[in-house]
Amino acid sequence: MTNDNVYLGMDIGGTNTVLGIVDEKGKSLARISFRTRSDEPFSVFLSNFEKEFTTILSDFNKPLYGIGVGAPGASNKSGVIENLENFNWGRVEIAKILTRKYNKPVKIINDANAAAIGVMKFGLASDLKFFLQITLGTGLGSCAVINGEIVSGYNGMAGELGHTKVFKGNRMCSCGKRGCLESYVSAEGICRTVFELLSSEREESGLREYTYSNLTSRIVTDFAEKGDSIAVKAYNRTGTILGEKLADTVSLFNPKAIVFSGGVVSAGDFLFEPMTIALEDSLLQMHKNSVEIRVSEPDINYAVLGAASLVMNNNGSKINET
Amino acid sequence: MTNDNVYLGMDIGGTNTVLGIVDEKGKSLARISFRTRSDEPFSVFLSNFEKEFTTILSDFNKPLYGIGVGAPGASNKSGVIENLENFNWGRVEIAKILTRKYNKPVKIINDANAAAIGVMKFGLASDLKFFLQITLGTGLGSCAVINGEIVSGYNGMAGELGHTKVFKGNRMCSCGKRGCLESYVSAEGICRTVFELLSSEREESGLREYTYSNLTSRIVTDFAEKGDSIAVKAYNRTGTILGEKLADTVSLFNPKAIVFSGGVVSAGDFLFEPMTIALEDSLLQMHKNSVEIRVSEPDINYAVLGAASLVMNNNGSKINET
Numbered sequence: 332m333t334n335d336n337v338y339l340g341m342d343i344g345g346t347n348t349v350l351g352i353v354d355e356k357g358k359s360l361a362r363i364s365f366r367t368r369s370d371e372p373f374s375v376f377l378s379n380f381e382k383e384f385t386t387i388l389s390d391f392n393k394p395l396y397g398i399g400v401g402a403p404g405a406s407n408k409s410g411v412i413e414n415l416e417n418f419n420w421g422r423v424e425i426a427k428i429l430t431r432k433y434n435k436p437v438k439i440i441n442d443a444n445a446a447a448i449g450v451m452k453f454g455l456a457s458d459l460k461f462f463l464q465i466t467l468g469t470g471l472g473s474c475a476v477i478n479g480e481i482v483s484g485y486n487g488m489a490g491e492l493g494h495t496k497v498f499k500g501n502r503m504c505s506c507g508k509r510g511c512l513e514s515y516v517s518a519e520g521i522c523r524t525v526f527e528l529l530s531s532e533r534e535e536s537g538l539r540e541y542t543y544s545n546l547t548s549r550i551v552t553d554f555a556e557k558g559d560s561i562a563v564k565a566y567n568r569t570g571t572i573l574g575e576k577l578a579d580t581v582s583l584f585n586p587k588a589i590v591f592s593g594g595v596v597s598a599g600d601f602l603f604e605p606m607t608i609a610l611e612d613s614l615l616q617m618h619k620n621s622v623e624i625r626v627s628e629p630d631i632n633y634a635v636l637g638a639a640s641l642v643m644n645n646n647g648s649k650i651n652e653t
Numbered sequence: 654m655t656n657d658n659v660y661l662g663m664d665i666g667g668t669n670t671v672l673g674i675v676d677e678k679g680k681s682l683a684r685i686s687f688r689t690r691s692d693e694p695f696s697v698f699l700s701n702f703e704k705e706f707t708t709i710l711s712d713f714n715k716p717l718y719g720i721g722v723g724a725p726g727a728s729n730k731s732g733v734i735e736n737l738e739n740f741n742w743g744r745v746e747i748a749k750i751l752t753r754k755y756n757k758p759v760k761i762i763n764d765a766n767a768a769a770i771g772v773m774k775f776g777l778a779s780d781l782k783f784f785l786q787i788t789l790g791t792g793l794g795s796c797a798v799i800n801g802e803i804v805s806g807y808n809g810m811a812g813e814l815g816h817t818k819v820f821k822g823n824r825m826c827s828c829g830k831r832g833c834l835e836s837y838v839s840a841e842g843i844c845r846t847v848f849e850l851l852s853s854e855r856e857e858s859g860l861r862e863y864t865y866s867n868l869t870s871r872i873v874t875d876f877a878e879k880g881d882s883i884a885v886k887a888y889n890r891t892g893t894i895l896g897e898k899l900a901d902t903v904s905l906f907n908p909k910a911i912v913f914s915g916g917v918v919s920a921g922d923f924l925f926e927p928m929t930i931a932l933e934d935s936l937l938q939m940h941k942n943s944v945e946i947r948v949s950e951p952d953i954n955y956a957v958l959g960a961a962s963l964v965m966n967n968n969g970s971k972i973n974e975t
Contacts, residue, residue: 414939461807475905477806482799484907485783491904494937496897498832499821506937510820575818582813583797583905585806615816615828617736 336396339384340639342442342632343402345369345417346469348380350387351635352395355643357453362632363387369418376420377428397436397642398429401445401634403470406487407641410439416506438641442634443472443490444481445641446592449633451476452640455590455625462588463580465492466634467595470505471513471520475584492580493517497572516573518548518595524565525551536561548595555601566601573602574609581610581618588623597629658718661706662961664764664954665724667691667739668791670702672709673957674717677965679775684954685709691740698742699750719758719964720751723767723956725792728809729963732761738828760963764956765794765812766803767963768914771955773798774962777912777947784910785902787814788956789917792827793835797906814902815839819894838895840870840917846887847873858883870917877923888923895924896931903932903940910945919951 337360342349344367352361365383368375388395402425404415410426429437440448447464450456456464460479466472471493475482482489493513494506502523504511514520525538525546537554538546538561554562577589595602603626611619627633659682664671666689674683687705690697710717724747726737732748751759762770769786772778778786782801788794793815797804804811815835822832824845836842847860847868859876860868860883876884899911917924925948933941949955 416938477799477804482906484799485909486907488939489905489907491907491937494904495901496820496935498818508935508937579817579901580905582816583811583902584804585808585811585813587807613818613830615813615830616738617810 334644335393336644337391337393338396338639338642339388339398340445340632340635340637341380341398341400341402342445342634342638343367343400343412344442344469345403348376349632349635350380350383351632351639352387352391353636353639357449357636357640359631359636361387361390362635369415369420371419373420373423395435396644397438398433399445399638399641400425400429400437400439401442401638402439403442405439405441407438407440407444408487410437412439436642438638440638440641441474441483441487441490442466443474444483445634445637446472447474447476447481447633447637448640449635449637450590450592450627451479451637453636454592454631454633455627456588459588459590461584462586462590463492463577463584464590464592464633466593467516467518467591468593469518471517472593472634475580475586477584492576495576495579498575500572512572512576516569516595521548521551521565521569521595521598522546524568525561528561528564528568532561532564534560538562548598552598552601555598563601566598567605570602570605570607571609574606574611575613577606577610578613578615578618581614581622585618586622588625590625590627592627592629592631592633594629596626599626656966657715658966659713659715660718660961660964661710661720662767662954662957662959663702663720663722663724664767664956664960665689665722665734666764666791667725670698671954671957672702672705673954673961674709674713675958675961679771679958679962681953681958683709683712684957691737691742693741695742695745717757718966719760720755721767721960721963722747722751722759722761723764723960724761725764727761727763729760729762729766730809732759734761758964760960762960762963763796763805763809763812764788765796766805767956767959768794769796769798769803769955769959770962771957771959772912772914772949773801773959775958776914776953776955777949778910781910781912783906784908784912785814785899785906786912786914786955788915789838789840789913790915791840793839794915794956797902797908799906814898817898817901820897822894834894834898838891838917843870843873843887843891843917843920844868846890847883850883850886850890854883854886856882860884870920874920874923877920885923888920889927892924892927892929893931896928896933897935899928899932900935900937900940903936903944907940908944910947912947912949914949914951914953914955916951918948921948 473492795814
């Protein structure tokens with residue numbers, strides 16, 4: 332049984348915030364994106380949000396039932412966002428603020444957990460109870476699901492795969508540590524690897540014409556598709572580092588599958604082929620050839636879908652966090 | 654309300670097997686140890702077990718209620734031990750064999766999970782719902798507990814922290830992979846580090862008089878206590894490697910505490926001081942100074958206690974595996 336309601340899912344990222352209008356089957360009806368401007372106070376974000384929210388909603392004459400928010404550092408228990416690295420927001424009672432403003436149900440959740448809920452309810456993980464969800468985008472979001480429940484940890488800060496240390500790695504990460512996986516396999520990490528290769532190798536490459544500031548992982552993929560060997564090598568190196576590290580998480584969590592989403596998955600085999608080789612090479616004997624790799628369509632934002640689902644009434648498959 | 658029953662807990666290890674008679678409060682009434690002789694067929698183990706079992710039981714005139722077994726590769730669902738690295742046993746239906754022989758309840762469980770149950774029911778983790786249990790002995794056993802439930806994974810093989818890869822490590826591990834944490838921080842790993850240091854450093858050390866085959870981690874600790882600088886450095890290096898790797902697991906699981914047991918904990922501050930420094934250095938900002946380190950008495954075998962508790966009737970704090 333369906334109803335006519337629509338739901339707003341919001342995915343607040345370090346660079347961009349995505350708003351999506353979703354029906355209760357997880358179909359994305361409209362999507363809009365704007366700069367988060369995390370270096371400004373929260374009030375700036377809020378007034379941008381209001382504008383975009385009004386715009387996206389104006390096309391619908393269906394009732395908006397509620398708002399679900401996925402954000403880094405969000406606590407579903409307190410409804411508060413706080414302690415965000417590289418955000419100038421301080422402590423924001425976002426659930427209370429939005430509820431008061433719009434008089435609708437508002438729920439918030441950590442962004443990586445939102446993506447895991449999205450793939451469980453509407454995506455590649457609808458048949459899975461034991462899996463790792465990995466979002467490859469501006470950062471690396473991750474979430475472990477065990478027996479259908481999201482692993483949140485003692486105080487909701489579990490699942491920081493992006494800040495585990497890679498083998499022999501020494502890159503400075505945005506978190507202030509060195510060698511974090513995120514600094515290698517996020518969108519920017521791939522660009523950093525391109526610059527590493529441009530410095531260490533001598534072969535010609537169209538990528539030699541880009542500044543660091545202008546390079547994106549999308550551009551690297553475009554060059555890889557044209558056979559540019561620096562671009563291909565950058566993905567080889569990225570995939571290898573990711574695969575090695577995933578072997579560790581398989582040893583710890585013993586998942587049935589690893590599910591990937593986020594913009595970077597558009598790199599396809601350039602990334603996932605070397606990743607799978609490195610993963611299989613690094614797995615314990617008992618895990619070899621047993622872990623499924625599932626990759627979502629790059630243009631589905633599962634964090635938006637998962638966040639929106641938090642305020643849906645038909646929460647048939649109950650989502651628990653432990 | 655107590656009763657008069659006693660329970661047998663068995664901890665089958667790669668080198669030794671420990672039998673313990675335990676009362677229902679987890680008090681160890683007697684303990685005996687014998688060589689597992691894992692290179693021989695299971696029938697050899699079984700006949701040794703029968704002899705030792707008769708010996709240890711002969712001192713008690715209380716009724717033996719049941720037998721709990723902790724073993725690597727043990728499945729609590731099937732009652733079977735199989736796929737043990739370095740064991741010549743093949744597939745052993747140990748629960749069925751022991752039940753038929755002694756006409757008592759028999760339950761089996763993975764050895765690392767047995768230790769986690771032991772510390773939850775009778776030990777340092779009785780107040781904890783989110784923790785990592787690490788047994789430092791012949792190998793490195795580990796088990797994550799989330800919301801009071803043991804993480805077993807999709808097919809019971811989670812918790813292999815010992816086979817995650819250390820930063821820059823390249824040692825051959827007993828599992829056939831290189832760089833596994835176990836090959837650095839197990840009892841033998843510490844001895845290997847001593848030999849590494851004896852080769853790379855020039856300072857005098859009593860440890861230069863030992864063969865590889867005769868050296869034990871206990872001897873290394875004795876030398877550290879006498880101020881032998883190779884011994885102290887070996888523990889420094891071991892603790893640092895362990896601490897760095899634990900930071901990864903804190904990022905993934907967000908535990909309230911890490912609980913250590915096993916013979917190697919007798920090294921005390923020689924191990925845990927450098928470990929804590931490296932852990933704190935490597936933690937994400939949000940986790941710094943938040944993870945408790947709890948170290949058990951070295952002579953308590955929590956795997957024996959946890960295994961024995963499996964057949965206790967008063968299983969008040971229900972143990973679940975997910």
